[in-house]
Amino acid sequence: MGFIDKKIEDYCIAKSNLPSPDCDRIETYTRANVHGAQMLIGKMEASFMGFLLRSIEAKRVLELGTFTGYSALAMAEHLPEEGEVITVDVNAETVALAKDFWSQSKHGHKIQSKLGSGLDIIPSLQGTFDFVFIDADKKNYIQYLKMTVPMLSSKGMIVLDNTLWSGRVVPDSAEEGHKLIDGNTEFIRQVNDYIAASEDLYGTLLPVRDGMFLVRRK
Numbered sequence: 363m364g365f366i367d368k369k370i371e372d373y374c375i376a377k378s379n380l381p382s383p384d385c386d387r388i389e390t391y392t393r394a395n396v397h398g399a400q401m402l403i404g405k406m407e408a409s410f411m412g413f414l415l416r417s418i419e420a421k422r423v424l425e426l427g428t429f430t431g432y433s434a435l436a437m438a439e440h441l442p443e444e445g446e447v448i449t450v451d452v453n454a455e456t457v458a459l460a461k462d463f464w465s466q467s468k469h470g471h472k473i474q475s476k477l478g479s480g481l482d483i484i485p486s487l488q489g490t491f492d493f494v495f496i497d498a499d500k501k502n503y504i505q506y507l508k509m510t511v512p513m514l515s516s517k518g519m520i521v522l523d524n525t526l527w528s529g530r531v532v533p534d535s536a537e538e539g540h541k542l543i544d545g546n547t548e549f550i551r552q553v554n555d556y557i558a559a560s561e562d563l564y565g566t567l568l569p570v571r572d573g574m575f576l577v578r579r580k
């Protein structure tokens with residue numbers, strides 16, 4: 363679900379700096395051939411993340427949820443040559459596709475894939491991250507957030523994707539809320555509430571695409 367008029371979004375995309383044709387190839391292939399293609403972040407969100415990465419001069423990025431590698435490559439394109447994106451996913455099949463696409467890009471060498479669940483991989487990672495992109499299984503969002511906040515560098519930020527969950531976090535009425543509530547809606551609400559109530563975190567929830575929650579330490 364998008365939260366702004368398609369015509370307006372298309373205009374914003376037309377006037378923005380966008381991911382490279384290498385990313386476009388991943389997007390086109392994924393939309394045509396891969397189940398779950400609606401999970402891709404898409405051009406607008408990728409452009410915005412590029413702006414954030416450039417603003418903080420990010421060097422080290424952690425991504426939870428690789429899928430076919432679109433967002434990892436879109437982020438790698440904004441890092442310096444020595445920059446690094448570590449990206450984690452449980453799905454060996456889509457990760458193999460991602461690796462194939464990355465190998466065709468001059469930025470592919472910056473991406474390191476880790477196959478496994480986020481909860482298992484995160485504790486094995488060393489050092490700090492300037493940017494964490496949380497876009498994997500919703501039930502563990504709150505854990506991913508709690509585990510990665512201490513890993514942030516002094517300029518570091520976390521972006522949690524899909525935090526409006528197609529608008530289901532805000533039902534129109536009690537009846538509709540009852541109908542639409544599912545496990546994932548509840549998990550997303552919990553993490554949104556946790557950020558909103560935290561004394562230590564500064565958060566901004568933006569209605570970009572399916573909702574992006576930007577978080578950093580106060």
Ligand SMILES: C[S@@+](CC[C@H](N)C(=O)[O-])C[C@H]1O[C@@H](n2cnc3c(N)ncnc32)[C@H](O)[C@@H]1O
Binds near residue numbers: 433
């Ligand atoms: C929304 S997609 C990621 C899309 C990707 N960031 C992009 O825009 O190109 C979510 C991914 O999370 C992965 N995933 C699901 N459970 C996971 C877990 N426990 N740990 C890590 N990744 C997981 C799925 O296999 C899927 O590829």
